Amino acid sequence: MDIHFTPEQLAFRDEVREFLKQELPADIAAKVKLGKHMAKEDHERWQKILSAKGWYAPGWPVEHGGTDWGPVEKHIFDEESAAYGAPRLVPFGVNMVAPVIIKFGSEEQKRHYLPRILSGEDWWCQGYSEPGAGSDLASLKTRAVRDGDHYIVNGQKTWTTLGQHANWIFCLVRTDPEAQQQRGISFLLIDMATPGITVRPIYTLDGDHEVNEVFFDDVKVPVENLVGEENKGWTCAKYLLTHERTGLAGIGASKAAMRHLKRVATKQQKNGKPLIEDTLFRTQIAEVEMELMAAEMSTLRIVAAASEGGVPGAESSILKVQGTEIRQAITNLLRKALGPYALPFLPEELDYEYDGDVLLEDYSPALASSYFNMRKLSIFGGSNEIQKNIVSKMILEL
Amino acid sequence: MDFKLTEEQQMLQETAERLVRDAYTFTKREHASKSEAGFSTEFWKQLGELGLTAIPFPEELGGFGGSGIENMLIMQELGKGICLEPFMESVILAGGLITQLGSEAQKEELLAGIASGELQAAVALDELHSHYDLSHVTTTATQQGSDWVLNGRKGVVIGGHTAGKILVSARNAGDTCDQQGISLFIVDPNSAGVTRRTYATVDGRKGCELFLDNAKGELLGTAGGAYDAISYQAGRAIAALCAEAVGAMRVLCDITLDYLKTRKQFGVVIGKFQVLQHRMVDMVSALERATSMAILAACLADDEDSAERSAKLSAAKFMVNRAARYVAEESIQLHGGIAMTWEYSGAHYAKRLVMISHQLGDDDHHLEAYAAQLSA
């Protein structure tokens, strides 16, 4: 047993670090670290830089523009990217719809969609959840009725993250209302410019516009936009959900957040001393840091098993719960670190271009907002209760 | 021992309840929150007209001689509506400080206005690095002839942006964290040398930073001897915040319970899932603990100053802060996505509940205060 990276892996890590040092735009890294608003253009700029290097889609097969990295290399890349303040990739295209297209799509679909994802031409969003179908996704009602060489889609999706930027949406739709729930669902790719689609913003409790409702009113979708077989969409959905879950522990992001917390606690004061020297606060940081250490080791164990060919199973559910709780604990401490100054709500200061007086510090306006925003981590991607259901069923056979 | 309310107290509670129920819909709150004042000036007027703003003042000063219990009853109802008005700040804290420290002339000049609601006052105790320590005062006060001149910056003055008078703590002697040497001043925010930066707060209210640049202040109480009164009155305000939190928690528990009984997934209402049942029970039990501590705080709030009173008020704020955060977080989690949205009233209860811990001491602050006086 050896917890160290091999010399090759260390050399790879150096290469990644060098790349990030050279290529990651300073303004983007600053926005990420300080929790400032990210514009669509920021995501696109970083995506193009990664694409040019051939590192935008490490998980894809090489023939489609991916890399030959193993799980350890991918892990190193994710960790280092988060450490340097690279934005988390908007996953819907590169890490969600693409793996489904690669696994279940036709040659034609692969040829058409994958290069457009790599080049940034298409921005995808995820149309799974509906007002009545959250945890119980299979109860979804959005209907697609075959009409010649088209489907006619009617219904509503909700919680569509960054749908306001997207030009494509992948949807789970009901194609057979008679069949048992999971069996009548299909996986459909829909051009957001099609007539009959309306996108409406949902403002989250921190005042941000990050999610949307998407309405479909007699939307005509060509039959060739079906991925896999009709009524077999649940297979795609399940495949994608396991993909989604492994990344959701967010250990790299939590490590970056932990460094940020220490920085903030060095600047904030209590009893005339930096907060980080306050025993009580320091103890709380220590507690979360040890939790994080355990979660990181668990991640490495899963990564190592995966590089031996093991498939991450319900362990990733355990890790999702732990990882999200850790991240939430860090945001809680960040909010607490501000003391009375957690109260001011200063969305204008979250704009990177803001050049007025800063009320407290460059980091402060994001902290209370992000504490509330990060409540989402234990709700989406399969709520933590659902993850525990999976563990108790799949591992514990209860 | 008697936990029952008197007839007058019941009437007071009903009055406040009715007022909040009628005046505070979600839409009206949103509207008031976004207005220039950041609260409903109309509702504020009604509080005055119904005599609620006069409750805690002694009868000889035009009040009703209400105690911590009366304040609790009002604050609970304000909490149920997550009302935005600076009632605690103006009536309980500023009013209390003037009652305790003011000269007859000052009381006469200011208390009638505060009690009728015509004068809305605010209190500026926090500073950039004070982190809830009320003795951490760097703002200076120097005497020039018969005038006191203030210099420095006070932070997060809730209601300070609309206040007619602001009570400011400033130091005329001693080092940054000395309790001795702190004085209180009445500052007219529209006078020379005073500037304010107004901002909204996370819980939908408004407040300001107060910049004092050779601003004039009128001394309240004796020079250098205000700390004990500040600490005592902060205790009354803490009891009020505890009551407000309990009101807000009660509604948030109701909203969540209601949702568990109506939201269906997997063909059943989600309240059928045992894991959620237990979580709901834990929320209600946190609310019960908080209620008990808020009652304890209310009963002690107007007692004579003592180490025991301070310790128990710290215990109350600690327990309530914790329960408030617990209920806030759990309510969001048990709702799922819907409680993450601005349009959902529950989200605003959650925000206020968490922000209450950022006023007059978070759980760490009060844990330390309580631990410091523990004896074997």
Ligand SMILES: Cc1cc2nc3c(=O)[nH]c(=O)nc-3n(C[C@H](O)[C@H](O)[C@H](O)COP(=O)(O)OP(=O)(O)OC[C@H]3O[C@@H](n4cnc5c(N)ncnc54)[C@H](O)[C@@H]3O)c2cc1C
């Ligand atoms: C910020 C944000 C972004 C999102 N982005 C997207 C997106 O881009 N695309 C998309 O399709 N969806 C997205 N979602 C939706 C997300 O996947 C759902 O919110 C999630 O599946 C939970 O569904 P729900 O909100 O309807 O809650 P519900 O399913 O109604 O759950 C309510 C509560 O009941 C619990 N519960 C439900 N079933 C059980 C059970 N069997 N046992 C125990 N407890 C249970 C839940 O854990 C939760 O606590 C997003 C959500 C948020 C908050």
